[in-house]
Amino acid sequence: MDRKDYYPLIKLGYCESNRDAAPPVKGYIYQNLVAIDALLENDTKEVIIEYGEDVVVIKDTGKYCLVQAKYYSSGITTNLQKEVYRELYADYLKMTAIKEYEVSAVLDCFNNGIPLGVPSDTDAEDWIKDNAACSTIDNLLKIKELDYKKDERVSCIIKSFGNDLKWEKFKEKYSIITRPELYSFMNELSRKLCNEFKPYYESLLFNNLNREAKESILFGIAYKIMLQRYNYAMKSGTSHKGVIEKKSISRIDFINIVKQNIQTDINCIIKMSIEAWVSSVYNEIIESNRVMQSWQEKCLEYLCNNTKNWLGNMCRTTEGQISLINTISAEKEITELDWNGRDELERIGEINRLYERFKVFLKVLWKIILNIIDYKMVAASKDSIKESDSMLQIETYIESTESRYICIRFEDDYIQKSVITGGVNPTSPKWDRWNVYERMYKYKPHKWYMAGDTSIHGWHTYSYSPAEIIDKDIPESVNPAVIEDRDNSFYYECLECIKVDRGDWKINEDCRKCIFNEKCVKDV
Template sequence: MTLTNEEIIGLMYKGEHNRDASSKVRGFLFQDLVAIDELLKDETEYVCTEYVEDVFSAQEGKVYVIQVKYYPKSNVGMKEIVRDLYYQFLRLEVYGYKGKVIPQLSIYSEKEVNDVTLDELKQYIAVDKDQKPDFEKNDIEEVYKENKDEAHKKCFNNYAYNKSMKKFIDVLAINKKYQRIGEYRKELEDKINEEIKSTSTISDENSRKTIAMGLAIRFIQDSYNDAKNDSRTEFEKKKRTRKEFLEYLQRNTCLINEECIGAYLEGVVYDIWSEKEEDNPSLTQNQLELLHIIVGNTAKWISQLCNNIKGQKQLINTISRRKKEYVDEYENFDIERD
């Protein structure tokens, strides 16, 4: 039976159940920023995060399978990265995907990141085979019964061949043109602002940018939540279209509401984090990753807490030195006043 490209993408979640939105993933802002960057491109139809790869971005007639790495301090282990990307590239080929597949490494690193050769790929997967295997001979579903390493090994042994590997190397994109997270986020804030400034009623540009970035991150991170009684497929749950993204931003920045307040405070958390990271160049890679987790969880907590008046009042009561009577009066404040 011939499958459509959409049906094939829907099958790609098989064997990927361990790719969940753990606290570490939620705390890793760089991945979310790359997804937002993709959604800001005119050509993008939709993205999925934590589906197939860190970011899966679809345009007309082609898809980008993107692994995201933020390694300002440590060396880059290309073997595991390339094995992961070729595994997904090969699975799409086995299923018969008819569009163009572009594997991509999106990386920020202060270390040198080299291109990968065909000979290196052959060494990484331990396969050197001229003849194309019969894809019908083996059931790819059997691969998914194994753990990650064994699944990769079985998939490569059953389906990899030199022409496929050469094709992969020819299209593999290594994007190293990223900045540190704080600078990258500011760059994206400017891009988002261009999309919403004509419809937004938030007159202060800095506040508008901070709110919009908080909303954009929330839009992506909502796809990590596993809602109960949701009968949709994993693909449908993860899918975030460019059209929905822009409408969400425009809708929530055309008036000051509770969601704006939560998004603004979330953005402030990320601002403080960026300052701490940039002011402490001696932080190790492990310390940076731990900081990412703490900041991500803090931003999520403060965003959820401050999405309503009672939560905002609770936060003020925690940090304010004002008398209880003043804090109680917060519920009567005009949300749009300066």
């Protein structure tokens, strides 16, 4: 960042060494999306995230744009509008207290489709004059000496540096942008990213991915870049200049980082595809389940991050890729010889076909983990859970001694060797079901989590063929008490009692009473 750009930004951060509080999950996702959108504007020079304001955009002309990025799922209230207006006005005053820098202010928000205009002069004037009783100062640095809460700081700045001329100028610079819902905003940005980087990837292996895969990967790269800057916390003794450097990125650097990520080999492309899928599943859950408890939203965010790390590391290698494919695919078993014998385009095509089944796998896994956290932890512990907690580490639930497929091990289950497939239902083509069942007969997990097929459940043995289970010409489920060879038997779990669709994620099922119970609830 140019030296001349630092000075007004440092003043912006004088009154808050750290931002006051972390916003809800959807709020900070939205904030990162706004920052990405700004970086895709040709006249953007630099973007700073979560310093002084939610987002600060520096234009090539030297103009500063202060952005409050807000996600209001139930619509913005008058009090919230007032709060945002006053904060932006106070920040405008901070940046223009000594020199008239060119500064604009924007409320960039999702307002649930409700039209939102700038306030009338009468309302705005009432808002900026509604100041708490506080001291006035002649130097911004002095506010650090005052033990003020956020609104008191805002009042102090408005009373100390505001005047009619400043307010008239601010009114001209204040605007409101309303956006579509999160999922639509993400899709819009994904398309913009694909168009922005098309000239760079047309000659690369990356170009052989389908449009949806390209968009998902590019969005994942861009979001990760912003998340790294968002998550940087100001440490004691760190200069404001040092914090700005950590929280800012130029458009040029942003473009170069994305370009470096897509100029890569087949294994890295597959890894990035899988990581992008994880983000897509997470985003879909968050957008389609607007009513969740705060701990559920937070745990889903942590599960998303940890899953990307786990699957990203696993899918760097052909062995890991094969393990994932043989867990969720509806195709015949893939061997290392088969996979290595395929060219890069065939591998990309195989991976691209797996997304819908991957989504089933991941939703089931995450929902079961959330259920375990719910019944194992008291409310206070859930609210304070950390990303590093073992219950949020995917590896906690993986049987590491099995490499042919992703073998699941839930501590509270009566069986310790299970598989979550990509879902099979009675209307699936017979060959799809045959391929899945044939692999399971070879691997012999002791429980099949088969989301989608509620027609079969209970104990069965590996003594009859996959053909019999496909045609549903199988014996009644076996009484487990009479099974002598447990290693040659399996439990078929239909997962009817685990809900993962729109609106279902606010509900917690007690797995101890259903899927971890040896007697299926359908037989009770």
